[in-house]
Amino acid sequence: MKTVGEILKSSREKHGFTVEQIAHFTKIQAKFITALEANQFANLPESAFVKGFIRNYAQVVGRDPNMLLAVFRRDYGQDTRGKVVPRGLIQPINQPRLRWTPTFTIITGLTIIITLFLAYVIIQFRSLSNLPPLEITSPQEGSTVSVLVTVEGKTQPQATITVNHQSVPVSDSGQFSHTISLSPGEHTILIEATNRSGKTKTLQRTIQVK
Secondary structure, three states: OOOHHHHHHHHHHHHOOOHHHHHHHHOOOHHHHHHHHOOOHHHOOOHHHHHHHHHHHHHHOOOOHHHHHHHHHHHEEEOOOOOEEEHHHOOOOOOOOOOOOHHHHHHHHHHHHHHHHHHHHHHHHHHHHOOOOEEEEEOOOOOEEOOEEEEEEEEOOOOEEEEOOEEEOOOOOOEEEEEEEOOOEEEEEEEEEEOOOOOEEEEEEEEEEO
């Protein structure tokens, strides 16, 4: 693909114009026209002036200024001083410059460790501050049972379980089972689960003993 300088030079030669004539028509110094045609942007002023040169030159040789400026922007940009440079040499202004250094590694590692520690503390705090889980699978509320009643359920392994204020062992999986003897009639069984922070959850089952 042709550069903007090559397009302008080709158009000038097609019309039979000399560099001096273009300089006369556009009021651009001949040395700048020569540099522009040769893509020698180091010999040209800032980008804003170059764009003005391209626009005026294009009008003289009958080319669309906007099209030639688009070609120019395709191939060239400007550095921090405003000078024209090939686009591949431009460091994007908004591109972050990340460099992996020992200090950056240490900071990143400490950040990860602190984040994990805080997450662990929050999880532990929530687990201690919340009521322990408690699920009773037997007996069912309002059921009719025999004199020997087996109370079964599940909680967290670290919780303490009592059935009618009697301590009941809890397995490593949180399961518990306790059999009590009751006289015929209506009874209310009280089941309590207490976690390590002292939070207690209470359920009860009212049953009929035949």
